[in-house]
Amino acid sequence: MKHLHLGLAWLLLFATRSEAQSVAAIATEVDAVYPQSEGLYLDLHRNPELSFHEEKTAAKLAAGLRGLGYTVTTGVGHTGVVGILKNGDGPVVMLRTELDALPVEEKTGLPYASTVRTKDDNGVDVGVMHACGHDVHMSSWMGTARIMASTRARWRGTLMLIGQPAEEGGGGARAMLADGLFTRFPRPDYAVAVHDDARDPAGIIGYHAGAILSNANTVKITIYGRGGHGARPESTVDPIVIAARTVLALQTIVSREISPFDPAVVTVGSIHGGTKANIIPSEVNLELTVRSLTDAVREHLLSAIHRIVNAEAAAAGAPREPRVEVTDGGYALVNDPAMTQRVAVALVRELGPEKVQDRPPEMVSEDFSEFQRLGVPTLMLRIGAVERTKYDAAMKSGAALPSLHSALFAPDHEPTMKAAIAAEVITLRELMPANAGITSK
Ligand SMILES: [Zn+2]
Ligand SMILES: [Zn+2]
The missing domain is CATH 3.30.70.360 (Alpha-Beta Plaits)
Structure with missing residues (x-):
């Protein structure tokens, strides 16, 4: 018994140590790219564009990826962007962000709030806002693109970054697929996305195996x-x-x-x-x-x-x-159980169990499911976006927090984006390990 206790103690000490070291390492990498991602975030937040009208948004992402050495194709499914980075033999992993904003007039009062107005497709004058946090996703995705491009010794395979138009009920995923996303480009072995979550404090990473959206x-x-x-x-x-x-x-x-x-x-x-x-x-x-x-x-x-x-x-x-x-609606989004388990273990190992939590499904819908319907194992992680003090106050008072699509939705962007970048980089490295093919016996 004594030996067993000693052994366990050593194991725990070792686990805690390596965990602390991993946290420091990924946090340092994320901190290094954050200022550029934040600059992009503020720009995108001030300049939102409606579904299938994301021309300027797509151009910003395409230019960013080209500068990092990705092979970039634009105009895929109207305004979609595809960036490919080949890095030796290994799996093809797709990381998707959405490009579009919503016809919502922003009421957050933030200094960088959107004041954009435009005509929608019916000719109606509307305010435009990134009320679903797709600006958070895009700027985190670019931070991840930067880290992956500069640390090629730590992964092997083909990284496929896509900027998808018209997620908000516009059929953007279908448009990209119809325009040859899986035929003109490598068909992915895995597809990954993150979505911010207005139910959780900023920085909490949520995973769930099986159906997560309806x-x-x-x-x-x-x-x-x-x-x-x-x-x-x-x-x-x-x-x-x-x-x-x-x-x-x-x-x-x-x-x-x-x-x-x-x-x-x-x-x-x-x-x-x-x-x-x-x-x-x-x-x-x-x-x-x-x-x-x-x-x-x-x-x-x-x-x-x-x-x-x-x-x-x-x-x-x-x-x-x-x-x-x-009407032909969206399909439930089902996280591949084996892939979810594998990534969740990696996330907990790198970030600790208090930051990585199994979160329940939501009865909302997302067209990321279109890729999974074609047989690609998919995983969408949720990233808590609510400022901690606002979250704690709401839990105490029972007041409802502004939901996604609300004119008052104001993600606490720094911890949210940092968690999103860390989650994406850890996930991609887990799915495209540098030592793939090398078997240790
Ligand atoms: Zn939305
Ligand atoms: Zn969304």
């Missing part, structure tokens, strides 16, 4: 009735009453048909019908968002919506079947 579908429904005078309901079929019953019946899909262990959401976010108190309209329009984590639950939700919508209309004697249109 399937998302929009369902548009038109319920048809027979319009007429509001005082003569007997001569009409009232679509407002059908719609009201339908909205309530839809609530039973998740509560009565889906296992409590399978996350699912059916939200009726929009309902429109009628013009005046004394007129029964001839149709009502509904719009739903439908979320789930698995293909099976997604299919169940969508078929139950069809069944209920048709049955309620039939029960009311509607003159025709409702029109139900399901």
Whole structure:
């Protein structure tokens, strides 16, 4: 027993030591590139561009990568950027950032807040803001590009950095794939991304094996009735009453048909019908968002919506079947379990368990899943972005923190970006080890 204790003590001492040394080493590397990344961050934050209009943003990233020795291609999927750095035999690893900002008028009051206004694709005048933190991702990605280019002895393989347009519902991942991302360039063995997280304190790195973000579908429904005078309901079929019953019946899909262990959401976010108190309209329009984590639950939700919508209309004697249109939404993002485990062990070893935590999934959606649907093992890490004092105050008071996409979202950019760069570099070196192919026996 005594020997065992001594042995354990030595092991722990050794582990703690090497951990402390690793932390110092990666932190030093990150500190060295941070000033340039912060300069890029402030520039990108002040100059956000909407989906598929990221021309200046893409040009900044392309110029940065070219300066570091990457082979750069622009215009991939409209405004996408691909930078390749070959460094001997080894796996191809893709690291993705998004380029686009949102039509949100910034209200943070920060000295570097965006004041940009533009016309959106419908010609509407909108404010523009990096309210999802894609500016954090881009400037961290550039810091990682810099470290990887200057430490080639520490990894082997092909590093593929992509700047993807139009993540915000615009189909940017699909556009890059359709433009030959996996045929004109090496097909990756692994794909990696980080996304900032408005639920966690700045610098916390979140991982989770399996589904982390949800399937998302929009369902548009038109319920048809027979319009007429509001005082003569007997001569009409009232679509407002059908719609009201339908909205309530839809609530039973998740509560009565889906296992409590399978996350699912059916939200009726929009309902429109009628013009005046004394007129029964001839149709009502509904719009739903439908979320789930698995293909099976997604299919169940969508078929139950069809069944209920048709049955309620039939029960009311509607003159025709409702029109139900399901838009091709995003797929759940599933972190490859083996890859997640491998990277999580490396992150804990280098940064310590207090900074690297298993974090629960979120029912939001991301088109990074498009790469995984093509069979590439993928991993998205989450990086906490909330200023520590604001986080602690919110936990104490129970007040809600501004979410991603909020006009008030203000990431604590220094610790967030430093954690993102460290996480990316550690992940890439783990997936592309310098000693790959050398077997020690
Ligand atoms: Zn977003
Ligand atoms: Zn985002």
